[in-house]
Amino acid sequence: MxxxxxxxxxxxxxxxxxxxxxxxxxxxxxxLENSKFVVIEPKDTDIDYVVDSVCQLLKVEEEEVGDYYESGKALDRLQVLLDDKLFRLDDLVYLEKLGLLFGSLIRYYYQEFSWAVISDEYGRELVLRFRGHEAVSFPISMIRKRLEEGEHINVAELMTDHYDSVLTNIGQ
The missing domain is CATH 1.20.5 (Single alpha-helices involved in coiled-coils or other helix-helix interfaces)
Structure with a gap:
């Protein structure tokens, strides 16, 4: 420099x-040099938590989730939940579940993503990894931060923009 x-x-x-x-x-x-985090495979309990969170928000049983994704009802439900704002910004568990549903939708529409866990000195967080790359995205933070900023979130648009951004960042 x-x-x-x-x-x-x-x-x-x-x-x-x-x-x-x-x-x-x-x-x-x-x-940046001192930040050390490890990207690891999620535990079964992590995936169970994602599935349980998604089922709670969609108000369906686990066996029905696939139909909700396929029919577009899952995407519509998340959009309604975000638009209606029937949540508190200090309810971090609920905001996390909104982010997990968002991440699950990304996984459904863009199957190159898989769940992973970031583990560092601050704890563990569920993230999405693209085709096994070390680059990860944070669907929970993507939703939470936008809500905290008072932004209107168009779920379908955000997913598409995110996917395009990931492809650009990895040079594809």
Missing amino acids: SACVYKECTDETVHSTILKDAEQMLESIDL
């Missing part, structure tokens, strides 16, 4: 701004 300032520039504000920017870049690099 290098920074240049013209010799004629005597403005101390410019100098301190450049110095602060450089320090922040170095801190960011250190954080």
Whole structure:
């Protein structure tokens, strides 16, 4: 990394701004280098939790879930749940379940995704892995953060945009 300032520039504000920017870049690099997480296969209990969460939100039995995906009712149900906003933003368990349903829909429509778990010093989180790549996406956070920001979420559009973004990021 290098920074240049013209010799004629005597403005101390410019100098301190450049110095602060450089320090922040170095801190960011250190954080990235020190962040260690492991992508692992989910346990059976993780998958059971996803299935249970999806069944609760769809209000169906496990045997009916496939029909709900195939008919488009699962996508419609998630859209209604998000549009009606019958949840509290501090109900993190419910928001997690919305994210798990979203992730399950991604898996259904784009079968190159599989569930995985990220494990780091902060805990474990269910994520989606694309074709075994180390690159993962966070469907729970994708939903939760948008809701916290007050965004309207178009589920079908978000899934398509996400898929296109993943393909772009892995160079396909």
